[in-house]
Amino acid sequence: MTTHFISAEVDLHETAEQLHSAIEIELQKYGEPLRWAVTDVDVDRQKAVVEGYVLVEASPATS
Amino acid sequence: MNPRPLTVVLIVPTGVGASIGGFAGDALPVARAIAQISDTLITHPNVLNGAQLYWPIPNALYVEGYALDKFAAGCWGLQPVHQNRIGLILDSAIEPNLQLRHLQAADAARATLGLNITDCVLTDRPLQVELRISESGASWGTIGNPDSLLRAAEKLITQARVEAIAVVARFPDDEGSLALENYRRGKGVDPLAGAEAVISHLIVRTFKIPCAHAPALSALPLDPHLSPRSAAEEIGYTFLPCVLAGLGKAPQFVTPTVGQASCLSQFVTPTVGQASCLSQVWGGQDARTQVWGGQDARTQVWGGQDAHPTREKFYANRRDFESQGLWADRVDAVVIPATACGGSAILSLSARSSVQIIAVGDNKTQMQATPEKLGIKALQVNSYLEAIGVLVALRAGISPASLGADISSLRCLSD
Numbered sequence: 107m108t109t110h111f112i113s114a115e116v117d118l119h120e121t122a123e124q125l126h127s128a129i130e131i132e133l134q135k136y137g138e139p140l141r142w143a144v145t146d147v148d149v150d151r152q153k154a155v156v157e158g159y160v161l162v163e164a165s166p167a168t169s
Numbered sequence: 170m171n172p173r174p175l176t177v178v179l180i181v182p183t184g185v186g187a188s189i190g191g192f193a194g195d196a197l198p199v200a201r202a203i204a205q206i207s208d209t210l211i212t213h214p215n216v217l218n219g220a221q222l223y224w225p226i227p228n229a230l231y232v233e234g235y236a237l238d239k240f241a242a243g244c245w246g247l248q249p250v251h252q253n254r255i256g257l258i259l260d261s262a263i264e265p266n267l268q269l270r271h272l273q274a275a276d277a278a279r280a281t282l283g284l285n286i287t288d289c290v291l292t293d294r295p296l297q298v299e300l301r302i303s304e305s306g307a308s309w310g311t312i313g314n315p316d317s318l319l320r321a322a323e324k325l326i327t328q329a330r331v332e333a334i335a336v337v338a339r340f341p342d343d344e345g346s347l348a349l350e351n352y353r354r355g356k357g358v359d360p361l362a363g364a365e366a367v368i369s370h371l372i373v374r375t376f377k378i379p380c381a382h383a384p385a386l387s388a389l390p391l392d393p394h395l396s397p398r399s400a401a402e403e404i405g406y407t408f409l410p411c412v413l414a415g416l417g418k419a420p421q422f423v424t425p426t427v428g429q430a431s432c433l434s435q436f437v438t439p440t441v442g443q444a445s446c447l448s449q450v451w452g453g454q455d456a457r458t459q460v461w462g463g464q465d466a467r468t469q470v471w472g473g474q475d476a477h478p479t480r481e482k483f484y485a486n487r488r489d490f491e492s493q494g495l496w497a498d499r500v501d502a503v504v505i506p507a508t509a510c511g512g513s514a515i516l517s518l519s520a521r522s523s524v525q526i527i528a529v530g531d532n533k534t535q536m537q538a539t540p541e542k543l544g545i546k547a548l549q550v551n552s553y554l555e556a557i558g559v560l561v562a563l564r565a566g567i568s569p570a571s572l573g574a575d576i577s578s579l580r581c582l583s584d
Contacts, residue, residue: 109315
């Protein structure tokens with residue numbers, strides 16, 4: 107198991123609840139989200155800047 | 170008697186350079202004041218932990234950040250307790266003398282505070298904490314051996330049956346660095362805080378029990394210019410007493426078991442197309458299909474043998490389930506620094522129309538995530554004193570707007 111820091115941009119959504127879902131889905135591409143926050147919003151581009159940690163389980167060894 | 174208790178969440182995110190609460194438990198006076206006008210205050214270790222200093226607040230719930238996010242999302246409930254059986258994890262990277270200091274701190278908490286600290290485990294490998302600062306200016310970090318941390322926690326839970334875990338990891342001594350100098354002057358970002366959050370999040374996520382962390386560090390040379398905001402961390406050998414005091418009465422988590430729906434909010438707002446419980450989506454199974462499809466999880470969670478749940482039965486069972494603890498739908502207000510509204514808990518709670526978000530302007534942070542930018546409806550105030558006034562008005566059923574000099578005319582909706 108390892109922890110990784112991720113920085114990503116996510117499209118702003120109509121509601122905060124939708125944005126929450128979109129962020130978790132984006133971070134899930136890298137591992138299981140452990141902690142994250144929107145650190146800034148690019149209003150012109152309608153993008154949320156997100157920083158967070160994800161958890162990556164070690165892959166089972168293959169023989 | 171107020172028929173509905175006032176439940177307030179106070180959040181000061183850790184590691185983001187909050188000018189109030191970004192140092193050594195220096196948001197504790199804010200928590201004490203808000204607790205005075207709340208029936209229940211829900212807050213987190215970063216707010217309440219002042220190393221050697223702490224303050225028992227009878228109506229405050231000490232909830233670690235990962236659990237607070239789950240609570241806010243409606244996935245977990247909080248169950249107050251009289252006392253927790255606490256286990257202690259010490260990082261094997263801690264030097265023997267410093268280990269002994271921490272063991273003596275735990276013994277002192279047992280003898281002087283009466284806390285039920287029962288067992289200690291040394292990790293089987295050094296945890297290897299590394300610290301970083303992100304592009305936004307927030308502190309973060311990694312631990313090299315998270316599995317060792319989790320093995321130690323599992324040992325305490327299975328062998329000693331502890332109900333809460335205090336972790337002490339050896340953090341790098343950063344003496345002479347600009348970040349530490351600034352921190353000691355009451356400026357900048359706590360360089361340790363982000364990595365601390367990773368440690369406690371890992372344990373809470375894995376074992377679903379209360380956890381908090383204290384760093385082990387060598388004592389610093391005396392500094393005559395030390396800021397009062399940072400001073401609580403320089404009056405003793407460890408940062409552990411506040412963590413043990415907080416965990417002593419930290420609420421347990423009411424969580425669904427494997428195979429059950431893990432997000433109560435889905436039952437309340439079953440809007441097609443909404444997926445408010447991502448933990449199940451991540452696992453490849455959309456929770457909505459479990460809840461609203463043929464395999465209704467409610468029968469497993471609350472309905473016992475009922476294979477054909479009805480909406481009426483669901484609401485009756487939900488009340489039973491809620492009687493087991495405090496849930497997000499009881500939250501009335503959240504107080505948060507105005508520039509730090511981008512966390513999981515705030516985004517979740519902002520979706521609830523009954524929650525008043527109070528954004529405090531003069532608690533500056535390194536973040537730039539304001540309610541306006543995020544499209545979150547919030548009441549902006551300048552200070553915590555003003556926020557407390559808003560809470561008093563809320564409790565009294567008075568619109569805060571009616572306390573100002575200018576009151577706009579009633580808005581008439583057009584067709």
